[in-house]
Amino acid sequence: MPDPTPNDGFTFHITEAEKAAKDSLPTAADLLQRPAELLVTFDWLGGIGRVTEAGKVQDTYHQLIDHLGRRQFAVAAAARHVAVALQEVIDLYRRADGQA
Secondary structure, eight states: OOOOOTTTTOOOOHHHHHHIIIIIHHHHHHHHHHHHHHHHHOOGGGSTTTSHHHHHHHHHHHHHHHHHHHHHHHHHHHHHHHHHHHHHHHHHHHHHTTOO
8 A cells, every 4th residue: 555645545634623622622511511510519409418319329319420521521521631632733833834
């Protein structure tokens, strides 16, 4: 197989990438983080022991919800990191093209 030539099958749309870095990814991160904040702070069913039936499962449920909330925070943080990295790639492309 021959070596690919420059730009063979690869294009980079700076304008679209910048929309993702400055708008889409940060918005996605915010949308992920909001419910995560509710998950880890909401007092489910009035607290352990208040509702006997609920008290039996509430500890496990709290652990599950806390785990889901922490994972969602991690995904939101990852989306923000990707946005920053993408903006750095865009800046690099602009410098290489003399647009910076």
